[in-house]
Amino acid sequence: MTAPAPPVPLPRPALDSHTHLDMIQLPVPAVLAAARAAGIVRVVTVGTTLESSRWSARCAEEYDMVYAAVAIHPNDTVAATEPASASGSDSATGSDSASGSDSASGSDSASGSDSASGSDSASGSDSAPGSGPALTADDVLAGIEALASHPRVRAVGETGLDYYRDHAAPDVQRWWFREHIRIAKRTGKALMIHDREAHEDVLRILAAEGPPPRVVFHCFSGDSAMAKRCAEAGYVMSFAGNVTFSSAQPLRDAAAVAPPDLILIETDAPFLTPVPNRGKPNEPALAADTLRLVAEVKGMDVADLCDAVTATAGRIFGPW
Secondary structure, X not given: OOOOOOOOOOOOOEEEEEEXXXXXXXXXXXXXXXXHHHOEEEEEEEOOOHHHHHHHHHHHHHOOOEEEEEOOOHHHOOHHHOOOOOOOOOOOHHHHHHOOOOOOOOOOOOOOOOOOOOOOOOOOOOOOOOOOOOOOHHHHHHHHHHHHOOOOEEEEEEEEEEOOOOOOOHHHHXXXXXXXXXXXXXXXXXXXXXXXXXXXXXXXXXXXXXXXXXXXEEOOOOOHHHHHHHHHHOOEEEEOHHHHOOOOHHHHHHHHXXXXXXXXXOOOOOOOOOXXXXXXXXXXXXXXXXXXXXXXXXXXXXXXXXXXXXXXXXXXHOOO
16 A cells, blocks of 8 residues: 655644554554654554553553553453454454544434443454453453553543444443543543544533543544533544545534634544545654644644644643
């Protein structure tokens, strides 16, 4: 596949608030060097399983420009406690994000009591084939909480609800989401939310549990009305490459009304590559293209938005 065209360097430093360095098929030093050349000087690499969360924490220890986020992705909540599969991949999240849907709408909610049990399954496991019995949910959550306590881990995520995929039943996802909220509050870390076609339930659970002081909606997928609700609650909205897609006008409308001090920019790499490189592998450097588009939508100078997202990242993740 053709490599993406490097973006024009930003006039001021900025960051990629959500990426998956472990999923990018390039050496980490090369990825980070390309990011720096584009003006993306900081990166948050995000775990989706216990094992990828461990990898993210190790990566943050090794590279000064990297922080980590750790959690069980909602699509991996069932797989997290299943026996290892000889054929499974590490997680079910790849096909979810790689679909790159242009749609930004969705407010589905589901009824039913929340529970950690469920019959739905997804490919993948946190442990290697033949490595022993499956972990319990308590084991997995204890592992995430231990990682979240690490000084280079600055967020609990990505956690939340995904009603678009059916890798885990909604009640299972809701139970895990509540547990991750509690971990974020106990460890004093930001909460990084995956919300796909689940706006109402995500907001309801946050209100019921009491949100942590710092909440980020990763790959924000709501419309302008949802953006206003998040802004009223003080939640940060992180916009990914899909805001540049031609049919994503509702996302651009959301970016237009989101307060500049509640905006972050991300890649979700290797998924959701922004225009003009859509269809090619994504990487943190391309956050520069998304930032420029959001600045245009908001009628802001690019340098001013760079400064705004840097300041917001400092509030959410702490100083590098």
